[in-house]
Amino acid sequence: MPSTDVWWRDAVIYQIYPRSFADGDGDGMGDLPGITARLPQLRELGVDAVWLSPFYPSPQHDAGYDVADYRGVDPRFGSLGDADKLIGTAHDLGLKVIVDLVPNHTSSEHVWFQAALRSAPGSPERERYIFRDGDEPPNSWQSVFGGSAWERLPDGQWYLHLFDVSQPDLNWDHPEVRAEFLDILRFWLDRGVDGFRVDVAHGLIKDAELTDWTAPSVILGGLDSVGPPPPMWDQEGVHEIYRQWRAVLDEYPGGRILVAEAWVQPEERLARYVRPDEMHQAFNFPYLEAPWSPAELRQVIDSSLAANETVGATTTWVLSNHDVVRHASRLGYPVGQGRRPGIGVEDPQPDAGLGLRRARAATLLMLALPGSAYLYQGEELGLPEHTTLPDEYRQDPAWERSGHAERGRDGCRVPIPWEADAPSYGFGPADASWLPQPAIWAEYALDRQVDVPGSTYELYRVALRARREHGLGAGSLAWLDSGPDALAFRNDGLVVLTNFGAEPVSLPDGARVLLSSEPLDADGRVPTDVTVWALL
Template sequence: MTATANDLDWWRNAVVYQVYIRSFADGNGDGTGDLAGLRGKLDHIARLGVDAIWINPWYPSPLADGGYDVADYRAINPMFGDTAQAEALIAEAHRRGIRVLLDIVPNHHSDEHAWFRQALAAGPGSPERDRYVFRDGRGPDGARPPNNWESMFGGPAWERVPDGQWYLHLFDVKQPDVNWDNAEVRADFEQTLRFWFDRGVDGFRIDVANAMVKQPGLPDVVPGVNDVQDGGHPYLDREGVHEVYRSWRAIGDSYDPPKVFVAEAWVPDPERLARYLRPDELQTAFSFNFLTAAWLADDLRRNIDDALAENAAVGAPATWVLSNHDVCRHPSRLSRKPETGRGWNLDDVLDLPADPELGLRRARAATLLMLALPGTAYLYQGEEFGLPEVEDIPAERLDDPTWELSGHTERGRDGCRVPLPWAAEEPAFGFSAGAAAEPWLPQPDVFARHAADVQEAAPDSVLHLYRDALAIRRAHPALGGGELTWQDSPEGTLALSRISDGGEGGFTALVNVSSAPVSLPEDAEVLLASGSLTPRDELPADTTVWLRH
């Protein structure tokens, strides 16, 4: 990889592209994305102009939860390829100047992990069971779960095994929680970090980074008392996680250049999130409050300000994201009314009327807002094509465990995981090579208009908007790092100016979240706009413009 002056702190203003490998590109024609497909599309990613890729779990897994049920953390799922192909991918990405982040899942294993099989065979009280959270049940015959904890996917968080004990699974029943009070567990995850770091991986995204450590005694959750994540919840955002991350940071810092971490920590308070980013802990954590903000000027500004202020207090950059593999794609979220406050999952908004064209217009505007902010930005595969959420996958094809565990009342996250369209006129829209098998999730007809080749041929497409925005962001001295200053602007709009660390400025982003066009500042030159200006050169509703002045 070509060295730059910012090698040690590249993560402070990077743009990272998320690859959900199962749905990115299929290199062997079996209907499932794989390493061969990803390697074949690295030039697409490089041409976008990103600094790194984050790859969702590629480890051996029974795929009960899309790969987040890991059976072996130091191998590659054969459906994706093998370790030699993974090492080749890392080297090929580095040659293009693209760093590689992997996903690590520290809260739970797959029930097919060798350790869990050993735990079931060894029986109560054994060292093998101590690697997990096994407990006797309540009641005279132990037939009731040890406490009232519930799975994130629905239903109780406990499963009874034939010898009568219960094991904890905060997620799917096939994802037993590991015991972070166990020294073997801690050492094994540290070995996994080193295994991949030694193969050239540049860092990790940490899954459910706030849910590993449990309160001793495993007390019930008491509604109204400890159901807010303020440090007193029995299994969320507990103080003990910070000790883990201090040890991980030391491992990452022992490499030259140092390795990088980003936390997925859904905590409601930016001050709590900043605790994960103290100088001896993790470098970055997703500012999800920006993702969940309503499409209203005041709400957007408040969440941006909160994230910037709390992160600055610990010397960390903010990390922005609009879509990922766990949330409804933002063109579809934004196609609903902005004031609903329904949430960020498909099931939160599915019953609301949608305007897809409005949603795409807002999505383009939101992307330019995000890329104008100081800090790191994450993009989710397919958003550069303007892909919507697929909201009508047939029930018999749904794969997300949420569908079954909710008693068929919540469709879950499959709609943002549908395989990408690369070529409008090819079978499976070019997702698979050769004689293509049917993709593992069905693609809707509307994907034809979003296919990569269609986007490539249209100068005003979402794809060209992303490329242009990332090129400007990389070249402009005021973008990436540096300060943000809010300017006075009409009601229902946001105007932010950027000044570089060296004092260079001259950049303003104006976002019109109102329902009427607004005038541009005098003597401003348009660098890029998310949509066409009016005939009077005004900024229309639901549009963002980047200005030089």
């Protein structure tokens, strides 16, 4: 029987990028003991759950998204015992734990792929992956990281890798692949995890004919919202897989969940992933990518809520994660500029002050919306993108495969600061960090912001407490008339107003300010790029 525990419908979930959160042993790489030691501070912040990016054994060609063993812990991060302690500590603190699952591809060092390399074309070992014959690549598909999505072996066969060459795609039409992942789900559910964030959830099934596709194999946004989906994304067969997975999760108590990372448009197609017998949540990437514009934000909020309502699901809001430029920097560019795949010192730089001001306003707007919300580690500190990271330190495979045309995602993955005057800003006991931290990290450190009125950390902490007290996640949205340059709505007893325009905007008569992303002006009006929560 499915669990009646629906904690996830209005939860605030905090993403931990393990290598950059907290380093327990001083080797410069974050680890599970470091995370466990910092969990009380996340409880103090006020989140409901944590999601951990991959910590499995991996050669780390793509920061752990190239998994060599789905039932272990990479020694860089600790041991299975450390994972058990983390889960137990989190539960003792009242926090749920979601782990990443990467089912689209394995590492090329996975025992299955190594067996495939040792076996002949047409062998059962190769049937677990997508191998094809031919003098030329089987089709025109491109890797998300740049270049061809096909790699040729010395025996003449090609294998598909929609990501790095070290990440061969699995053949999800093979029953052995399906059975293996059902067992992996049970392995971690038996250890107490509360759910799985499913990487590239829309990519498992490919068009049977491997039809040519001349457009770039874009996954991180930019998918066309009209016409049929590309032959490598959002194929109908993925839904059968998730119905099987949901049946497994429903065997366990406590509301275990599946979360889709599915870059799918329009919202009506995304909503199909969260039908009652499939997944529980899907990240709302159209909302993340919406420009800082009242009309466009309102449109995506309305369409998201409407699409999810048709399947009885709540909407899952997000502004930052490990794959995109942090929103404190992204919003520091002129409105309407396109996606930036990373920022380097030679690129146009964001306006840091403007970006943080808008980011604070955007966060208050998001946290007031009904549904669930995800936060990315460090955003509660107001962390910007590291835009001056020296190129020689970049590790994202997109940097090399694009011929250094794309800066990649390293700038949002730099280890976060906890203590301004400590080695590695409190990330670990030594100065080492796997990516160098900028000197400006000191001013964002947690110990510089705790109990400091007006700090970004305190804004988040107060907002999360008020969100819970006023039931905003479980509430409902009703738009109010606010003119063309603002957004205003009621969520039950709370009025939320964001001013995008150049002129101050007045609050409704009788409104009592509960929380504001920046101070109001001398006349009690809402200035530019400010969000206010008020009680009537």
